[in-house]
Amino acid sequence: MNDFERRNLPLFPIGIVMELTELSARQIRYYEEQDLIHPARTKGRQRLFSFVDIDRLLEIKDLLDKKINIAGIKEIFLQRELEQKEKEIVLEKAKQRLSDKDLRKKVLREVTQQKPGQTHSLIQGDLSRFFH
Amino acid sequence: MNDFERRNLPLFPIGIVMELTELSARQIRYYEEQDLIHPARTKGRQRLFSFVDIDRLLEIKDLLDKKINIAGIKEIFLQRELEQKEKEIVLEKAKQRLSDKDLRKKVLREVTQQKPGQTHSLIQGDLSRFFH
DNA sequence: ATATGATGTTAATTTTTCTAACATCATATT
DNA sequence: AATATGATGTTAGAAAAATTAACATCATAT
Incomplete structure (x- = not known):
């Protein structure tokens, strides 16, 4: 389990x-009613709060003050x-x-590598026009 | 509040x-009865457990296994x-x-220092026999 | 002066936890 | 093999904590 x-x-x-x-x-129930927090519930419908919920409540308190x-x-x-x-999307794209x-590196290695038993590098063969 | x-x-x-x-x-109540844990209580005598209590319960489970x-x-x-x-005592003594x-350093500095307006160092006077 | 937003208070109900007692089941002892 | 012990399950009845819903209050904005 991560942080x-x-x-x-x-x-x-x-x-x-x-x-x-x-x-x-x-107050806590009112803030939930106003969609500021969304605590989980037990089977019996009692609220269960996370650390994130608590942080958010403390911030709500600050802002109301x-x-x-x-x-x-x-x-x-x-x-x-x-x-x-927004940040997640940027990150996602960077990762991609x-x-x-x-992937390009791998393919290049695959294709240019002189394998034992091979008489000549592929790059000098059919695929040479793709890699410069 | 510290960790x-x-x-x-x-x-x-x-x-x-x-x-x-x-x-x-x-099980949890039995381990308390056996003095392996000591959870706090609410006003109404309901148990309230800390992270330390939970760690301890997990260890009890391991050991029973x-x-x-x-x-x-x-x-x-x-x-x-x-x-x-034992460790605390050792630490305490080291700190002491x-x-x-x-303290000894401070006293020594106080006592040996030639203050402006003083005609001679104290160490050459009455206290000289205490510091060698 | 009145309307609105945030919170307090109360009542009735439901859920969770409590203790205490008895039951079960595996393992150790005689 | 029979019995005692240790750890856990189960149940019942009581107490505590939480729920929703309704009405009350009080400050502030219109």
Whole structure:
């Protein structure tokens, strides 16, 4: 299990979260109702919060202290999410480029390599016009 | 809050601990009865487990799998505890020696230093017999 | 002055956990 | 082989914690 997964495990009942965040149950449930958090549930429908949920609650608290209202907080979180997706796409593409490069290298090696028993390099044969 | 404190926070209800450790409530409560763990309690006397408790439960599980009985496990934990105390004492003494050395250095500096306006070093006066 | 947003409070219900007692099952002892 | 012991399962009844829903309050914006 990696760090991401660990931080997203549903572990904490609302009572503990109340203590850790110094928020009331009413506040926590209201923020969920407003789609600011999405805690997991037990079979019996009791909320279970992750570290990520708790961090988010603490941030909500900070932003409310700064007189930002729930709509504002929702927008902030939304923008961050988009930003995050943007980054993931860039990363994804970079990764793809890397593995493409790798692949080209491999193919080139395959094709130019003088294997034992081969009388001449392929690059001097049929495929020579593809690699310069 | 440091790492030690964080790992000792009472956070998890027994249901979560059951999932994380794959132990039954009966087993967990029995190990407490046998003094292998000492989870905290809520006001209402419900158990709250820390990361340390969970690690310990996982170790108990391992040792039981190795056919070591509860008495054996208790002894292992006890010895580890003594070992730990031993180490703490050694560390404590080392620390003490260090600060003693510091103190002696300071006193020496104080006493041997020629302050502006002083006609002669103290070390040549009344205290000279203490520092060689 | 009124409407709205965020939170408090309460009641009834459901879920989770508690303790205590008795049951089971494997392993060690006689 | 019969019996004792240690670890765990199961059950029942009680207590604690969490849920939803409704109504109340209070500050702030219109």
